Amino acid sequence: MQSNHDSGLLVDEYRKSWVLRYLREARADLEVAEETPYVEPDPLVEALKKTQLALQYLLGEPFIINRIVQATALSEEEIKDPALQLLVEVKEALNRALNVREKARESMIEYAEGILNLVSEVAALFLKRES
DSSP states (O other): OOOHHHHTOSSOHHHHHHHHHHHHHHHHHHHHHHHSOOOSSOHHHHHHHHHHHHHHHHHSOHHHHHHHHHHHHHOOSOOOOHHHHHHHHHHHHHHHHHTOOHHHHHHHHHHHHHHHHHHHHHHHHHHHHTO
16 A cells, blocks of 8 residues: 555545535535524534634644644744644634624634635645645
């Protein structure tokens, strides 16, 4: 069996399927968040969680990526790696969404949509590169 490194693949088929699934579900959750008043579980929070998971699967093993992001978020150092910066930004957006008030909800949904679009573009670049 060939490894991803040997075959030149950036993302194996297993991780690719999870990336695409989570992006699709995140988009659907954001649509629900835009169209309905607050419900539990909050579709805005769910959309951000799925966006985060899509990005984690795109870059590696989610458990490992999550530990790196947590350590980075606790650090006071400037983040120079763009992928790590995006991961930290998604994590911070998720934390803000957990505490969002009704007045700020619409702008938080727009912000989450921007993050989802950015992660989708990054995923498209990664997945296209291997085709």
